[in-house]
Amino acid sequence: MGRPPCCDKIGVKKGPWTPEEDITLVSYIQQNGPGNWRSVPTNTGLLRCSKSCRLRWTNYLRPGIKRGNFTEQEEKMIIHLQALLGNRWAAIASYLPQRTDNDIKNYWNTHLKKKLDRLQDNSDQDNHHHHHRRQGNSKGCQSSSSSETTISKGQWERRLQTDIHMAKQALCEALSLDNKTINLPEIPPSNRSTTAYASSAENIARLLPNWMDSCKKSPQTSSESMETTQTRSPLINNKQFQSPDPSEGYNNLIHNNQTNNNYYSNYSNSDVSQSVSPATSVFQDESKPKVEDQMPPLSFLEKWLFDDVSAQGDLMSMSLEESDNFF
DNA sequence: AAATATGACAACCGCGATTTC
């Protein structure tokens, strides 16, 4: 028996999400929390498959996502981690909590891979590539480096280490002990001109008077971001500044439209207006098994978790050494 | 100025793993 069709069903919409759909999804999740995707389409009336809803949420609508404008630090980290782990984007993303795996993957494919290819070409001229667009990008020029071939010996150990890191991080988030490692999502200036995709935030703003009103109270108003999007400076490097961040808007939406009985208010017993971290930490756990409502005994766990800080340092220094080959 | 190529990124697809019934 073949796999049952997922999204080929009739009446299931595909393609870019509309602002209306976004609103529907966000408000539903605001009430019920992320997860349980199978029930989302039926409960919301969205003509989307659950998969599409989950994807839209995790890669775009979820608060705490930092979009575009990869810092040099992040870039190096991605390069290092890719060299260590290969194309395990989810694992890599676990080290960059504000980035989605999809974003990292895109960034790798569009920027870093070429960059590294160039660098490699400069150093040693190997004869094979000239990959046409979208052709050599599958297994062929995988990871543009020797990651799969030369790092085979100690690699499983490192993968293990990464997996341990991921587990620790998950636990860390679950226990809300990670305030130091997870920075507040900074809101980047929105300078990209409106695209069909990216304009959704503005459109949503028009559709949501409440949201607009509440935004005007905050220093970072959406109208501000709209102005900047319209007047994109040519000085700005091509995609350094990215689309208006819908998560920015949704952060406001979520935080300003808080009701007393919605999903998030159950989690944020601190002042939600001063920081997005409560929601952020909640959202980052979205897919993880429901965290224990009661706190486990912590002394041991805390120690273990805090040990991870140094472990992370080790990893980075190690990977820095290794990736010197690239430069 | 129009046509074409390239860049960027949101979204889709297929598949293995996991969960649900």
Next chain:
DNA sequence: CGAAATCGCGGTTGTCATATT
């Protein structure tokens, strides 16, 4: 327990914007 449904991941494509010819 086993089949079906769902989740999550990684590869890939579609589409719009921008650059180049």
